[in-house]
Amino acid sequence: MSSDVIAMHTARIDEPTWAETLHGWVTTVDHKRIGLLYILFALLFLVVAGLEALVIRIQLMYPHNDFVSPQVFNQMFTMHGTTMIFFVAMPILFGFGNYLVPLMIGARDMAFPRLNAFSFWLSALGGFLLYFSFLGGSGLYGAGTAPEVGWWAYAPLTARAFSPGSSTDYWTIAVLVSGFGSIGTAVNLLATIVCMRCPGMTLNRMPLFAWLYLTMAGLVLIAVTPLSAAQIMLLIDRYLGGHFFDTQAGGSATLWMHFFWIFGHPEVYILIIPCFAFMSEIIPVFSRKPIFGYPVMVAATVCIAFVSMSVWAHHMFTIGMNSYANSFFAITTMAVGVPTGIKIFNWIGTMWGGRIQFKTPMLFAIGFLFQFLIAGLTGVMMASAPFDWQLSLSYFVVAHFHYIIVGGILFALFAAFYYWYPKVTGRMLSERLGQLHFWLFVLGFHLTFDPMHFAGLLGMPRRIYTYEPGRGWDGINLVVSIGAFIQAVGILVFVANLIVSYWKGARAGKDPWDGWTLEWSVSSPPPAYNFATIPSVASRRPLWDLKHPEDPDSRYE
Amino acid sequence: MKTAQLLSIFAPESTPAKSIVDLSMLMLGITGVIFIVVASLLVYAIVKFRATSANADREPAQVYGSTQIELAWTIVPVLIVVVLFAATARVIHAIQDAPQPPTAVAVTVIGHQFWWEYRYPALGIVTANELHVPVSDLSRPRPTFLTLLSADTDHSFWIPQLAGKTDLIPNRVNKLWMDPHRPGVFLGQCAQYCGLQHAKMLQRVSVDTPDEFDAWIRAQREPARADAAASPGRRVFETTACINCHTVRGTAANGRFGPDLTHLMSRATIASGAAENTPENLRVWLKNPDAIKPGSLMPAMKMTDPELDALVGYMQSLR
Numbered sequence: 069m070s071s072d073v074i075a076m077h078t079a080r081i082d083e084p085t086w087a088e089t090l091h092g093w094v095t096t097v098d099h100k101r102i103g104l105l106y107i108l109f110a111l112l113f114l115v116v117a118g119l120e121a122l123v124i125r126i127q128l129m130y131p132h133n134d135f136v137s138p139q140v141f142n143q144m145f146t147m148h149g150t151t152m153i154f155f156v157a158m159p160i161l162f163g164f165g166n167y168l169v170p171l172m173i174g175a176r177d178m179a180f181p182r183l184n185a186f187s188f189w190l191s192a193l194g195g196f197l198l199y200f201s202f203l204g205g206s207g208l209y210g211a212g213t214a215p216e217v218g219w220w221a222y223a224p225l226t227a228r229a230f231s232p233g234s235s236t237d238y239w240t241i242a243v244l245v246s247g248f249g250s251i252g253t254a255v256n257l258l259a260t261i262v263c264m265r266c267p268g269m270t271l272n273r274m275p276l277f278a279w280l281y282l283t284m285a286g287l288v289l290i291a292v293t294p295l296s297a298a299q300i301m302l303l304i305d306r307y308l309g310g311h312f313f314d315t316q317a318g319g320s321a322t323l324w325m326h327f328f329w330i331f332g333h334p335e336v337y338i339l340i341i342p343c344f345a346f347m348s349e350i351i352p353v354f355s356r357k358p359i360f361g362y363p364v365m366v367a368a369t370v371c372i373a374f375v376s377m378s379v380w381a382h383h384m385f386t387i388g389m390n391s392y393a394n395s396f397f398a399i400t401t402m403a404v405g406v407p408t409g410i411k412i413f414n415w416i417g418t419m420w421g422g423r424i425q426f427k428t429p430m431l432f433a434i435g436f437l438f439q440f441l442i443a444g445l446t447g448v449m450m451a452s453a454p455f456d457w458q459l460s461l462s463y464f465v466v467a468h469f470h471y472i473i474v475g476g477i478l479f480a481l482f483a484a485f486y487y488w489y490p491k492v493t494g495r496m497l498s499e500r501l502g503q504l505h506f507w508l509f510v511l512g513f514h515l516t517f518d519p520m521h522f523a524g525l526l527g528m529p530r531r532i533y534t535y536e537p538g539r540g541w542d543g544i545n546l547v548v549s550i551g552a553f554i555q556a557v558g559i560l561v562f563v564a565n566l567i568v569s570y571w572k573g574a575r576a577g578k579d580p581w582d583g584w585t586l587e588w589s590v591s592s593p594p595p596a597y598n599f600a601t602i603p604s605v606a607s608r609r610p611l612w613d614l615k616h617p618e619d620p621d622s623r624y625e
Numbered sequence: 626m627k628t629a630q631l632l633s634i635f636a637p638e639s640t641p642a643k644s645i646v647d648l649s650m651l652m653l654g655i656t657g658v659i660f661i662v663v664a665s666l667l668v669y670a671i672v673k674f675r676a677t678s679a680n681a682d683r684e685p686a687q688v689y690g691s692t693q694i695e696l697a698w699t700i701v702p703v704l705i706v707v708v709l710f711a712a713t714a715r716v717i718h719a720i721q722d723a724p725q726p727p728t729a730v731a732v733t734v735i736g737h738q739f740w741w742e743y744r745y746p747a748l749g750i751v752t753a754n755e756l757h758v759p760v761s762d763l764s765r766p767r768p769t770f771l772t773l774l775s776a777d778t779d780h781s782f783w784i785p786q787l788a789g790k791t792d793l794i795p796n797r798v799n800k801l802w803m804d805p806h807r808p809g810v811f812l813g814q815c816a817q818y819c820g821l822q823h824a825k826m827l828q829r830v831s832v833d834t835p836d837e838f839d840a841w842i843r844a845q846r847e848p849a850r851a852d853a854a855a856s857p858g859r860r861v862f863e864t865t866a867c868i869n870c871h872t873v874r875g876t877a878a879n880g881r882f883g884p885d886l887t888h889l890m891s892r893a894t895i896a897s898g899a900a901e902n903t904p905e906n907l908r909v910w911l912k913n914p915d916a917i918k919p920g921s922l923m924p925a926m927k928m929t930d931p932e933l934d935a936l937v938g939y940m941q942s943l944r
Contacts, residue, residue, distance in 0.1 A: 138821050138920055218818050224795060225778045225820060230738075315795035321779060322794060355674070361690035386781060386817075387792045388773075388799035391721040395714045402706045402713075406699065412663065413698045414690075419670040423685045426675070434671065441663055445656040452652050452713040454645045454720060457789020458634040461781055461816040527632030527785040529816040532824035538629035539812075616684075624689065 097181035098596060099166045102188050104492070106163030109192055110156045115559070116199070117151035120144045122556060125549040131537040141533035142216035147198070149219030150239060153335070154246055155195040157477060161342040162187075162253045164484055165281045167492065169257060171587035171594060172275045174266025174603045179259035187252030194246030201238035215239035218531060220332070221302075223313030223324035228306050237306065244299045247292045254288035257281055266586075268605040273625070275585050275608070276359060279366050280345035283373045284338050290377065291334035298327035322387055329380040337376040340472065341369065343480035344411060347433055350487050351415050353583050354430035355422030358609060358621070361414045368407035368414075375404040385456045394453040401451035408444055412437065427581075428502030432483035435510060439475030443468060446521070464524025470517050474555075482509070482562070489566070490580045494592040495573030501565040508558035515551025519544045584609035632785045632812055638832075639787040639803045640768075641720045648716045655705060720789070723802060730759060730769045736780030736793035736815070739822040739921055740884050740897040750845045751872070753884030754897045755829045759838040761804035768804035781817035784830050790816050805832040814898070821920030827898025841891075848875025849887045849943055858939025861932045870923070873943065883923060890944040896921065908937050 084092070093101060123144050127135045136144070166184065170177055178184050201214045215235045217226050226236045261282045265274055302324070304310035311317040313324045352359045359365060378400045385394060415437060424430065446468040450456045459465060482505070489497050523544045528535060535541050579588040586603060587594070588611055607613050607621035637643040674685075725731075734756075735742040743752050758769040773782060775793040782801060783790035791801040805811070815826035833841060859876070862868065868878035874887040889895075892902055899918045900906040909916050912933055913925040928936065 138824065142818075142821065142823075216821075222779055222818070225818070230778055230820060318796065320796065322797065356676075356684050358687055358689055360688065361695055364690065364695045386790050387794060388797065391717045394717050394721070395710075398713050398717070399706070399710045402710055406702045406706060409659075409702050410695070410699060414695075416663070416666055416670055417690075417694065419667075419674060421685055421688060422670075422674050423676045423680055423683075424671060424674050434667075437667055438664065441660065441667075445660055448656055448709070449649070449652050452648060452709065452716075454713065454716045454789060455649045455652055457720075457791070458642075458645055458649075458785060461783070461790060525634055527634065527783070527813065529781075529783065529814060531818040532814075534824050536827070540629075540631045540633075619687075621687075 095185075097177075097185045099170050099178045099181065099184060100492075100594065100596075102184050103163045103165075103167030105188055106159045106166060106191070109188075109195065110160035110163060111563075113151050113155040113159075113195060115563075117148050117156055118556060118559060120148040120151070122552060124148065125552040127533060128535070128545050129549040130546070131535050131542055133534060136533075138533045139216060142218075142531070143214040145531055146215050146218050146239070150198065150215075150243065151195075152473070153219065153339075154243055155191070155198070157339050157473070158246075158250060159188075159191055160481060161284075161339065162191075162250070164346070164481075164488070165257055165284075165342060166253070168488065168587060169260060169278060169281055170264070171590065171598055172585050173261065173264060173269060173278055174586050174599060174605070175260060175264040176598045176602075178256045179264055180256050183252050184256050187249040187256070190249030190252070191246040194242040194244075194249065197245065198238055198242035201235060201242075204234065204238065220328055221324075222328075223302070223321045224315045224319075226302060226306075226324075227314055227316075229316065237303070240299045240302055244296055247296045247299075250288050250292050254285040254292075257285035258289070261285075266603050266605060272363075273605060273608050276348040276362065276365055277345040277585070280341050280348065280369055283369050284341040284345075287334050287338050287341070287373050287376070291331045291338060294327050295331035298324060298331075301327075322384070325384050325387065326381070329383045330377075332383060333380040334373075334376050336469075336472070337372060339477055341372070343436070343477050344369065346480045346484040346487070347415060347436060349583075349585065350429050350433050350483050351418050353487075353581050354425045354427060354433070355419045356425075357418055357422040358584075358612075359414065360417030360420070362608065365411060365414055368410045371407040372404060375400060375407070379404055382451060382453075382456070385453045386460050398451055398453045402448060405444060405448050405451070412441055412444070427486075428497070428499055428506060429483045429487040429581075431503070431506045432479045432486065435506070436476055436479040436483065439471055439479060439513075443471035443476055446471065459524060461529055462524035463520050463528045463530055466530050467517050467520035467524060470520070474513055475517065479509075482506075485562075485566075487581065488587075489569070490573075490576030491587055491592050491594070493570055493573070494576050495569050495571075496576050496580060497565050497569045497573060501561055501568075505558050505561045505565060508561060509555060512551045512554030512556075512558055515554060516548050517551070519547050523548075579611070582615075584612040586610060630810075630812060634785045636786055638807055638809075638811070639805045641788045641803060642786055644716050644719055645789055648712055651712050652709065655709060659705075725770045725802070726766065726768065728767050729802075730767065731772070732756065732758070732769060733772045733774065734782060734793065736773070736775040736777075736782075736819070738777050738820050739815075739826040739918070741826070741828060742776075742884065745842075748842055748846070750842065751874075751885045752845060752888065753892075754827075754894065755831060755892045757831045757833055757838060757841050758803070758805060760806070760808050760832050760834055762806060766804060768802050771801045771803075773799040773801060778819045779817045780815045780819050780826070782813075782828070783816040784811050784813035784828060786811050787813075787830065792817050805830075808832050808834050808837070822918050825897065825899040825918050825921075827894070829894060829898060844891065845888055847888075849873045851875070852939075852942035855939040855942035858935035858937070858942075861928070861936045862939055865926050865928065865932075867926075886940070886943055888943060889940055890942075904937055904941060907940055908933055911936055911940075 127133050127141055204213055213235050215238055217236055261278050301312040305312055305314050311319040313319045315321050348359055381397045382401045450459050486497050486502055523541050526540045528541045576592045578591055607625050609621045613620035613622055635646055637646050731747055733744040741754050743756050759767050761767040773793045775795040780793040781790045787803040787805055791799050809832055811830045813828040863877055868880055870880040870883035872879050872885045895902045896918050914921045914923040
């Protein structure tokens with residue numbers, strides 16, 4: 069069942085020229101190359117959006133600072149949010165899915181390779197278009213420069229009356245176009261996972277990674293389309309005389325909010341569910357035990373996906389909905405915490421009784437568990453609508469969602485990088501640099517996002533380019549900003565590790581971590597065709613069965 | 626005016642804010658216990674089940690799961706959710722469905738980019754940026770009920786010590802109420818991003834004793850003082866475009882786009898809290914609003930120095 073590279077005896081082939089190599093990457097339809105394109109694209113935008121965050125934090129270091137003008141600040145938080153969600157998190161998670169799903173299910177590629185490439189290039193176009201807005205010419209105020217409407221682009225701030233020129237249209241069209249790319253990738257993931265699993269791999273035997281990406285893909289299909297519809301309606305308002313959201317002509321500002329958040333809430337589950345996938349593969353391997361409660365983990369994930377579609381207006385608790393609506397969204401939001409908590413318990417259950425190895429992937433996984441727990445609990449606090457009437461729109465919310473996105477998603481991504489980099493490149497990342505990266509990031513992350521909760525509790529609203537002294541916010545903001553710079557150093561260490569290890573890292577071999585899923589059965593990096601012979605499996609951990617023929621999982625499942 | 630003041634949500638001075646704090650104590654208590662329990666289990670697992678040289682050569686027992694444990698840690702969280710929701714629903718209804726008593730003071734708040742318009746329809750008062758409400762004690766309740774509207778984009782009314790926030794959304798009518806228990810000044814600011822100067826759309830609420838409140842009402846109802854010494858400034862005001870945006874009751878100025886200036890000197894700040902109300906700041910503001918609040922919608926009218934001096938004099942007369 070192991071797939072060795074097929075040896076071929078042919079005439080010597082010349083090395084490709086750099087032009088041929090570039091052409092190969094640009095025209096590729098191979099899921100592994102597309103996955104890497106997504107990841108590299110996302111890493112580039114991570115650095116750019118990170119710099120935008122540093123501009124924000126420098127401006128907010130002191131009250132009444134004037135590092136940047138109010139307009140530039142407002143562009144910074146708009147671009148930071150939009151970039152991080154649509155051009156970092158989504159692409160990087162699609163990238164990991166693209167690379168790993170076919171390998172993990174014993175397939176040679178995704179179901180629709182050309183759609184796969186098209187989806188990537190649509191996202192790339194979206195990113196390019198959004199950043200072209202900086203060059204679009206500042207001229208008349210707001211004429212053609214970067215958007216400054218916030219990443220939710222609330223109406224009627226986005227109407228022509230309040231956002232003249234085309235800056236808002238860069239946001240709208242860039243995100244709309246990349247949304248179509250997301251839909252394409254979701255279709256691909258669904259078709260691949262449903263139809264292309266290798267013989268013996270029933271749904272009940274596929275890695276949790278595949279289950280979680282299947283769920284995420286379904287959510288993408290359901291959630292992205294309302295946003296696309298709303299963006300088209302916005303364009304109609306701005307250019308074709310429509311009044312959907314034009315309150316000066318009887319339109320509705322809250323209509324945009326409903327459309328946006330019915331996308332926006334499932335979107336955050338779209339982002340976290342693949343991270344649950346990483347955790348569900350990494351924690352078992354480094355605890356040396358199978359995942360605790362596989363069927364419950366599947367059920368909890370599907371449950372989360374369904375319930376997440378009923379909670380969206382918890383982002384709208386302050387807009388004046390009646391008490392029945394507020395109560396409904398409060399209980400659904402609290403309810404979605406139950407399956408989420410169950411997953412945390414199951415990961416701890418996986419570690420329980422295990423033999424835990426504190427390699428870098430596991431360090432980041434443990435960081436994820438602590439931080440995601442805290443973030444989930446602050447989320448439960450905000451599910452209580454009256455408490456949210458104080459916490460919403462303040463730095464408490466900013467702290468909460470960065471706890472999820474940085475403390476949860478980014479830590480899970482770091483774990484995934486350290487775990488699968490050997491498979492992709494054939495080299496191990498440096499453990500020493502990995503530990504340095506981890507501890508720097510833990511320090512910087514907590515310095516920034518722990519005090520931020522208190523700024524919110526002390527009444528500091530979000531999206532303000534400056535603030536009044538003497539409200540207890542000054543010292544907090546200074547510490548928050550220092551933490552941001554420490555995180556930046558952590559990122560530099562990570563990037564250095566990625567680059568240096570490519571040439572100097574220890575050779576990884578097929579299976580450096582003693583893993584159990586199919587990707588560890590092929591060479592590192594895998595051959596272009598993934599598997600010489602399509603494998604056949606009899607349990608959830610085919611490589612465990614091979615390595616432990618006296619005690620295979622197939623006997624117990 | 627610029628004294629250090631904490632706007633902690635945990636220092637409530639009004640019934641809705643107090644109900645929220647009471648609820649939050651339950652939320653914090655329960656989530657705190659959950660954190661301690663789960664984090665302790667995690668720490669225990671990390672310490673007790675770490676790989677050591679003693680167990681390095683054996684794989685541990687390959688446990689797949691446990692139905693009883695799964696049931697236990699499903700049922701307990703569901704019960705916790707039921708308790709939290711019951712407490713939450715009670716407070717939602719208590720705050721949102723509170724009836725408006727006849728003694729309530731009714732204020733209509735209209736949010737603008739980037740200032741607050743306050744109208745007291747029953748009392749015949751229009752003012753801006755600094756809200757006055759009466760103190761309300763339990764024996765003599767006199768809450769203030771606010772009707773929230775917007776003239777342009779979304780805004781949000783947030784005085785942390787007096788109430789949770791509620792948004793001002795154009796083409797929509799929202800409600801908020803408060804019954805401050807002690808006199809004093811309470812600060813806040815717009816909490817929903819509304820454009821360029823969202824950060825400087827500050828709020829100042831003065832909770833007055835009954836006598837102070839009555840005196841304030843009487844003063845605000847008066848038309849603008851006619852001060853002969855300020856008439857050169859008044860001429861500048863009425864011949865520059867000022868009257869197109871501002872109202873000074875009792876004069877030809879009846880613009881609605883900008884704040885009512887009839888009793889400008891009764892306010893501690895100008896430009897919705899962006900600067901203290903001093904002659905120096907007034908002069909800077911009038912000469913070029915962008916110097917204090919870049920992107921505010923008041924244009925610089927390119928006045929000469931003598932015109933500016935006269936105009937400041939006129940503003941100072943609007944007590």
